[in-house]
Amino acid sequence: MTFLxxxxxxxxxxxxxxxxxxxxxxxxDLALFYSEIAAKATCVFTSNKxxxxxxxxxxxxxxxxxxxxxxxxxxxxxxxxxxAAGLKDASAVAGYLAKELKxxxxxILVNSxxxxxxxxxxxxxxxxxxxxxxxLSKNGIAQAKKAILTTDTxxxxxxxxxxxxxxxxxxxxxxxxxxxxxPDMATLLVFILTDADISQGALKSALKESVNNxxxxxxxxxxxxxxxxxxxxxxxxxxxxxxxxxxxxAIFARALNSVCLGLAKMVVKDGEGATKFIEITVDxxxxxxxxxxxxxxxxxxxxxxxxxxxxxxxxxxxxAAIGAxxxxxxxEGLKIKVSPLTKKEIKVNCVIxxxxxxxxxxxxxxxPEYIKINAEYN
Amino acid sequence: MTFLxxxxxxxxxxxxxxxxxxxxxxxxDLALFYSEIAAKATCVFTSNKxxxxxxxxxxxxxxxxxxxxxxxxxxxxxxxxxxAAGLKDASAVAGYLAKELKxxxxxILVNSxxxxxxxxxxxxxxxxxxxxxxxLSKNGIAQAKKAILTTDTxxxxxxxxxxxxxxxxxxxxxxxxxxxxxPDMATLLVFILTDADISQGALKSALKESVNNxxxxxxxxxxxxxxxxxxxxxxxxxxxxxxxxxxxxAIFARALNSVCLGLAKMVVKDGEGATKFIEITVDxxxxxxxxxxxxxxxxxxxxxxxxxxxxxxxxxxxxAAIGAxxxxxxxEGLKIKVSPLTKKEIKVNCVIxxxxxxxxxxxxxxxPEYIKINAEYN
Numbered sequence: 001m002t003f004l005x006x007x008x009x010x011x012x013x014x015x016x017x018x019x020x021x022x023x024x025x026x027x028x029d030l031a032l033f034y035s036e037i038a039a040k041a042t043c044v045f046t047s048n049k050x051x052x053x054x055x056x057x058x059x060x061x062x063x064x065x066x067x068x069x070x071x072x073x074x075x076x077x078x079x080x081x082x083x084a085a086g087l088k089d090a091s092a093v094a095g096y097l098a099k100e101l102k103x104x105x106x107x108i109l110v111n112s113x114x115x116x117x118x119x120x121x122x123x124x125x126x127x128x129x130x131x132x133x134x135x136l137s138k139n140g141i142a143q144a145k146k147a148i149l150t151t152d153t154x155x156x157x158x159x160x161x162x163x164x165x166x167x168x169x170x171x172x173x174x175x176x177x178x179x180x181x182x183p184d185m186a187t188l189l190v191f192i193l194t195d196a197d198i199s200q201g202a203l204k205s206a207l208k209e210s211v212n213n214x215x216x217x218x219x220x221x222x223x224x225x226x227x228x229x230x231x232x233x234x235x236x237x238x239x240x241x242x243x244x245x246x247x248x249x250a251i252f253a254r255a256l257n258s259v260c261l262g263l264a265k266m267v268v269k270d271g272e273g274a275t276k277f278i279e280i281t282v283d284x285x286x287x288x289x290x291x292x293x294x295x296x297x298x299x300x301x302x303x304x305x306x307x308x309x310x311x312x313x314x315x316x317x318x319x320a321a322i323g324a325x326x327x328x329x330x331x332e333g334l335k336i337k338v339s340p341l342t343k344k345e346i347k348v349n350c351v352i353x354x355x356x357x358x359x360x361x362x363x364x365x366x367x368p369e370y371i372k373i374n375a376e377y378n
Numbered sequence: 379m380t381f382l383x384x385x386x387x388x389x390x391x392x393x394x395x396x397x398x399x400x401x402x403x404x405x406x407d408l409a410l411f412y413s414e415i416a417a418k419a420t421c422v423f424t425s426n427k428x429x430x431x432x433x434x435x436x437x438x439x440x441x442x443x444x445x446x447x448x449x450x451x452x453x454x455x456x457x458x459x460x461x462a463a464g465l466k467d468a469s470a471v472a473g474y475l476a477k478e479l480k481x482x483x484x485x486i487l488v489n490s491x492x493x494x495x496x497x498x499x500x501x502x503x504x505x506x507x508x509x510x511x512x513x514l515s516k517n518g519i520a521q522a523k524k525a526i527l528t529t530d531t532x533x534x535x536x537x538x539x540x541x542x543x544x545x546x547x548x549x550x551x552x553x554x555x556x557x558x559x560x561p562d563m564a565t566l567l568v569f570i571l572t573d574a575d576i577s578q579g580a581l582k583s584a585l586k587e588s589v590n591n592x593x594x595x596x597x598x599x600x601x602x603x604x605x606x607x608x609x610x611x612x613x614x615x616x617x618x619x620x621x622x623x624x625x626x627x628a629i630f631a632r633a634l635n636s637v638c639l640g641l642a643k644m645v646v647k648d649g650e651g652a653t654k655f656i657e658i659t660v661d662x663x664x665x666x667x668x669x670x671x672x673x674x675x676x677x678x679x680x681x682x683x684x685x686x687x688x689x690x691x692x693x694x695x696x697x698a699a700i701g702a703x704x705x706x707x708x709x710e711g712l713k714i715k716v717s718p719l720t721k722k723e724i725k726v727n728c729v730i731x732x733x734x735x736x737x738x739x740x741x742x743x744x745x746p747e748y749i750k751i752n753a754e755y756n
Contacts, residue, residue: 047702049700050707050712080698081697081709116694116698117694302680302748306749307753309753310752310754312754315459316458319459319495320458323426323427324425324426328427329428331428334428334459367749368746368750371745376688
């Protein structure tokens with residue numbers, strides 16, 4: 001398996017990205033991922049009870065288990081907390097695209113990201129769809145990856161290549177996310193495309209596991225978005241022997257996991273206002289769930305995060321966060337090690353001495369810049 | 379019942395505060411609350427699994443249910459995460475004071491607040507205890523309330539007076555707390571003194587209820603301290619007919635609650651770096667627990683808190699926080715109202731439409747100054 005830091009589109013896929021005028025800045029804000037042939041889809045969505053309108057639409061479509069052809073995404077507006085009108089708007093977007101691509105609206109997944117609680121400018125999308133479709137290309141991911149960003153300061157892409165028999169399979173992913181990042185699941189949009197021929201069941205289980213081992217291990221601010229989605233399309237264009245389980249699924253899952261973890265770490269590195277990338281490991285916990293709970297408690301502690309920002313080795317705050325996390329821990333059993341805080345990448349190692357389980361999570365420091373970004377965002 | 383904004387010591391109590399040199403600033407850092415006669419004690423401590431050494435000592439003493447005479451508190455050092463040595467240090471402090479006051483060490487409650495993970499300078503405390511005892515006076519609460527502060531910018535005191543039969547009873551309390559403020563319980567130290575004659579059971583139940591209705595409803599940063607304590611001494615010097623239940627206990631509880639809620643709101647107003655005081659009410663929730671959970675989710679959302687700081691009415695962040703809180707809620711049922719953000723005191727009203735329960739919590743905005751304070755604190 002080869003890990004690539006560039007997202008090269010798998011066989012049978014095209015992409016594009018344009019400026020539709022939803023963002024006041026005039027930056028790209030409308031992206032399209034398109035499969036030339038029928039593709040299987042599987043998605044993981046936010047567990048937030050307040051879900052964005054496009055997600056509600058997608059959840060309904062995914063239940064039908066029909067083939068998919070495209071994902072259309074706008075940034076600059078989340079189309080969330082917008083009621084029945086928001087649902088109508090999301091359907092309208094799928095309708096415009098279906099007409100232009102001459103495919104069924106039910107074969108299109110819709111997504112949105114940006115401000116919550118405002119109506120989506122569907123007219124701007126309608127008038128931009130022809131241009132969006134026209135600019136579809138094998139290299140279009142370079143535009144698409146920009147059009148999905150909000151407060152991100154850089155684009156996020158990753159890919160993996162591997163062989164099933166004598167066929168080369170590609171998995172490529174792009175992500176957006178910088179704030180409102182917290183499990184479950186991490187607050188971001190991720191679009192992954194693969195030309196693997198794979199069964200629906202194998203695809204679903206591989207994505208679920210990969211998300212648990214990547215996007216569910218990162219936190220920037222402990223805030224959960226209403227629009228989080230990881231969407232995966234598999235169109236089978238690699239013409240490999242269909243993956244249904246066993247060794248082939250293990251290879252696919254490993255490659256998918258490397259793409260997801262790569263993207264997840266990029267999201268943390270682009271954490272709003274972040275000056276540090278922090279890796280927190282909790283070891284010798286009673287079980288994996290407790291290890292993760294303790295590590296996330298540290299990762300979400302404003303006091304710990306400000307101490308790292310200040311390069312102030314205030315280890316007591318780590319102990320306090322773990323003690324408050326609700327897991328089984330005693331002062332006597334707890335050992336804490338922190339790498340030098342003057343570096344850009346920080347490692348925190350906590351040993352609980354209650355069992356054998358281990359978990360690692362990723363986060364950033366909390367800085368005045370985070371506050372500035374979020375105090376002014378609108 | 380009369381609520382007083384000044385803490386006048388109840389009958390039979392004295393207090394004092396001195397500079398022992400634990401704080402590098404030279405500010406007062408050693409406080410003493412003393413009852414001339416035997417007093418009943420009841421305490422509520424942090425639920426953090428990592429508890430400070432003095433709290434461990436106190437918990438042991440409180441089990442014996444013997445009369446208490448004094449509370450000694452230092453600021454500048456939490457004596458927490460200090461192992462067996464920390465326990466020895468806490469005992470030593472009680473020993474020095476017992477000798478000077480000629481009372482039993484087991485009649486003394488010890489408390490500490492400040493940095494976690496460093497040994498307490500017990501020698502400095504030993505050499506300051508004679509001066510501390512010598513300066514005990516009926517007006518000494520003016521010094522004691524200063525000596526318990528850490529990052530606080532003002533002292534916090536409240537009192538209530540009421541009659542039981544023809545006897546006047548006083549409840550007076552002082553508090554410290556500005557950061558690491560979160561239920562359960564709110565991260566702070568509170569010392570409450572009353573001359574009420576009251577049974578141990580009534581005292582305990584009244585304090586528990588008051589803490590739930592005050593300190594457990596406030597949050598500054600969602601971080602839970604290792605040293606949180608509310609300590610209440612009742613010495614019976616008011617010579618009222620002993621309170622054991624019924625109408626008299628209701629009067630006592632109401633007065634105690636007014637003192638606790640008064641102090642709790644002061645802690646929020648002094649929240650580290652805060653520029654706003656925010657009252658969040660969640661109404662028509664399925665039950666009180668869900669109402670509180672949703673309100674606290676909003677209160678602990680960094681995105682909501684930065685939006686208030688920026689006077690940026692980004693209501694979607696309130697919806698996102700409630701949706702992620704784990705309670706039963708739907709977009710259709712959720713109504714949000716926020717008072718003008720340009721004011722210093724902000725009211726947020728969320729109606730869930732799932733039942734009849736209601737809860738109100740108190741918090742602050744999140745500001746660059748909070749980060750500055752906590753990045754530099756050591």
